[in-house]
Amino acid sequence: MTTAFDPVDLAGTPLRNRVVMAPMTRSRAPGRVPTELMAEYYAQRASAGLIISEGIQPTPEGQGYPDTPGLHFAEQVAAWRRVTDAVHAAGGRIFAQLMHAGRIGHPSVLADLPGDLHPVAPSAVAAAGQLYTAEGLKDYPEPRELTGAQVRQVIEGFAAAARNAVEAGFDGVELHGANGYLIHQFLAPGTNRRTDEWGGSVDDRVRFAVEAVKAVAAAVGAERTALRISPGNPFNDIDEPDPLPAYTALVAELDPLGLAYLHVLEASPEVRDVTTQLRKQYSGTLVLNPATDGPTDHGVLTLVEDGTADLLSFGALFLANPDLPARLAAGGPYNEPDRATLYGGDHRGYTDYPTL
Template structure:
């Protein structure tokens, strides 16, 4: 493709100019150090290889020990974790890339063996997600998550503080901005959706009450980063981790309106998930509700090919497109899109955990040539 290719037109995201509209989606890979959940040199190399993206959104990263839901996922709550992430951001910046960190609290998708002092995972309501699983060690395999306990109202400020501290630590680690994880059945998503939030206090019941915690978290993160370097991810019709909402058009259209009033830089929308979706194909009514209420950048995500991404950007259905699994197998994905080169196939058996195999050893186009 030539330089007029819409995916290679620059884009102003917040106050950053991106060199292309190809975004690397946040991808859990479970390759942090087994002790301390610390990013290491292999993580720095992995992200450096993918610095050709217009923006890398780094993998979901727990903002506190309570926020952890899977073995070997990185954190951003200790000094060693900050130092480990600094290796990553330095490597990406030296390669000419931009990188945001995704701030994460899993809520009920955890297990006592992953929680401080073996505590029960927390959630808006004490509702066990049917079929939801996690893994707690290299040898455990997938295990069911237990019934969580409902957060007390007076515990909510501590959740907000965890996100605020995570945002501050991400800044010290050298990131260019942050994305708040409010998707895929994790804590903020659990508060957003009607089926997982059965509270009767100020944080549940009505739609405005369900939106309260996610919006308070957004405001806390904006206090640290400003609106221009803050984004959010949502999955309005994703069913992963036993999630559903009685009226996603109203829920996410209203949420988008509030986010627009705050003025954050972007919203990344998981339109169609390989992990499960309640609607077949793209939920256009929900997408339209978000687009009509949120006037800043819209990042579309979910099973995009490069040709579909071009078409949707040209038609104004999204401003940028994020790619997940294609970036796993193709560290130079933008170059392959530009030259219409064949893509490496991913090996799903190496997605989570392990070493460099299926992580940093996928060949780049130059090496293949």
């Protein structure tokens, strides 16, 4: 019987176990450049089978939040190399998550960058809610609708950032197609009201995700390319009342590509049926960020044993427990995450969580 603690080959990348550190924005990259403290943070968690980095903007306008890192200029590439070297020295593996926030952002976050930058999206539909900025909470603005030519430029931006990620020493890249960010905005009918080749029918709404994945795979290899999705996730004002048709169409396009993995985030227990359907349809490696009854629900480990997933990813639990695989194997105990220090700040609530 396969367990979460067994090694696995991830399209040629050997992993020591099947416990994955999920991507988590921490907003600790002033000037959009990774720091030595970030290298320490990730290296502390290198006992994971795989680390997936925090969301990294592939292009300047893809930034959604203050103090998030990028992979679009040389200083960032060099700084990320220090992070990946630290993880590899500790015996770990790390993928870069490329996250274009789309309409989830604000011009004030981009104000110090050259050019007239503004959040963009498939359609000019503002998200409900507010964003924390250096100037306080601000309503999400109406985004600029991407032209067809600009859509192609964004796709090339993903590919260029993927090349930078490999140059920076990452073992691969994961495109963020979940949680209401740009790729998810193309998939969802409420945020994608286009009538051209990039919107309308299910096949056209999934086109952006497919083309972005194909472009990254062409740039760095399919074995180094992955995609994260969250079917039916309402986060960031997304409305997907019937997600299954779009995601089965998407997976049908992805399955022949030979990707490193498909990463499914369950926003609630109600979408397990969707996960089960996608698991049956997808012949490659599936990483699951499962909906649980609590942060220390050990029942989730059986999801590897029963074949629901090949690997399991954990977010806040890994944030607070740098040695999470050992704690899962021992049945705990677990540190509780300090919610006050999740975003921004110094080492407190970042690199000072104790190990067993």
